[in-house]
Amino acid sequence: ETGVTQTPRHLVMGMTNKKSLKCEQHLGHNAMYWYKQSAKKPLELMFVYNFKEQTENNSVPSRFSPECPNSSHLFLHLHTLQPEDSALYLCASSLLSGRAQDTQYFGPGTRLTVL
Amino acid sequence: SQELEQSPQSLIVQEGKNLTINCTSSKTLYGLYWYKQKYGEGLIFLMMLQKGGEEKSHEKITAKLDEKKQQSSLHITASQPSHAGIYLCGAQGGSNYKLTFGKGTLLTVNP
Numbered sequence: 725e726t727g728v729t730q731t732p733r734h735l736v737m738g739m740t741n742k743k744s745l746k747c748e749q750h751l752g753h754n755a756m757y758w759y760k761q762s763a764k765k766p767l768e769l770m771f772v773y774n775f776k777e778q779t780e781n782n783s784v785p786s787r788f789s790p791e792c793p794n795s796s797h798l799f800l801h802l803h804t805l806q807p808e809d810s811a812l813y814l815c816a817s818s819l820l821s822g823r824a825q826d827t828q829y830f831g832p833g834t835r836l837t838v839l
Numbered sequence: 840s841q842e843l844e845q846s847p848q849s850l851i852v853q854e855g856k857n858l859t860i861n862c863t864s865s866k867t868l869y870g871l872y873w874y875k876q877k878y879g880e881g882l883i884f885l886m887m888l889q890k891g892g893e894e895k896s897h898e899k900i901t902a903k904l905d906e907k908k909q910q911s912s913l914h915i916t917a918s919q920p921s922h923a924g925i926y927l928c929g930a931q932g933g934s935n936y937k938l939t940f941g942k943g944t945l946l947t948v949n950p
Contacts, residue, residue: 728881766843767927767940780935814881822935825870825889830882 727751728831730815736837737805745800745834747815755821756798757828758790761812773798774821805838812836841866841932843941851947857916860944862928864909869936871911872929873902876943882927885913915946923948 728749737743749756758770772780773792787809789801798815812835816828842865852858862871870889874882886895891906900922901914915922925943932939
């Protein structure tokens, strides 16, 4: 199994739809992250989980709802999105967030288009 | 908050040429990471530098950290088309060691 997997790889949804993004890590890590990558902008951290507990919410609108049932799985539930939410959503994992020299490993991303 | 500036924003080189990408931080660096990204895909970890003067290599890619200048450079020797992609630097800072990224450098290598 590759380190960090994400499904689906591509998603097109209307503004009234509800969908979920899934991330799974096979690295034995304890921290998981959601990032948003928009054109011509740096990667934006959205959420951080350590041992299933959310430790950071970077002022993300409530139409994005994360869920972390265990240290290996992370979901991002989407509802009533706006066209400006179209972006590449990246999941990452690391040994333990909040420490120096803690390398994050990324999944391939989900390309989301909101119509 | 920590900000990272990468230069150049984009770079086009002929295969076989050497090149350098720079990453400058607005604050003290506790760890500097280099990643490579193919368009529309995830980030691939290249290397992490943590001490001033440290230098690491990954195949034909070498990165150095100048802690005093709060800067890192990534050097590719004898570039190949497989080196093409977006190179991103990331740095940890602040009390929670949050990872902040630069906007990236788009590298094109012409055969």
